[in-house]
Amino acid sequence: MTNEQILSEIREANLTYLMLAQSLIRQDKAEAQFRLGMSEEAANMIAALSPAQVLKIASGTMLLCRFRVDDDIVWSLLTNHSTNKVDNDSTTKLHASILMAGKFAETM
Numbered sequence: 001m002t003n004e005q006i007l008s009e010i011r012e013a014n015l016t017y018l019m020l021a022q023s024l025i026r027q028d029k030a031e032a033q034f035r036l037g038m039s040e041e042a043a044n045m046i047a048a049l050s051p052a053q054v055l056k057i058a059s060g061t062m063l064l065c066r067f068r069v070d071d072d073i074v075w076s077l078l079t080n081h082s083t084n085k086v087d088n089d090s091t092t093k094l095h096a097s098i099l100m101a102g103k104f105a106e107t108m
Contacts, residue, residue: 007061015058017065021046022054037068 001009024032025047033043049057057064 010061010063011059014060014064015054018046018049018054018058022049 021032021036021038021043024035025043029040029043029047032038033040036043038046
């Protein structure tokens with residue numbers, strides 16, 4: 001993949017992320033804040049962006065979204081690759097969601 005292709009993919013990801021974020025925020029702001037891991041102030045700013053502003057922000061070369069999972073335990077639960085593998089996929093995903101919700105609450 002060339003550098004220009006990578007930058008194009010970043011711009012596309014940014015646009016998709018901002019459009020998804022706006023849609024989620026406008027539908028249910030509290031749930032969007034939880035799902036996107038953002039503050040109320042950030043949610044308000046994103047919700048208020050005009051289409052032209054969304055396009056301008058998305059056209060940058062810095063990726064706007066990031067992985068919130070920086071914990072080995074959560075990654076192990078999400079991928080179900082731990083040595084103590086649990087067969088119930090729903091339980092492991094629920095456990096990962098609970099851990100991530102706790103991290104979200106800590107940042108607020």
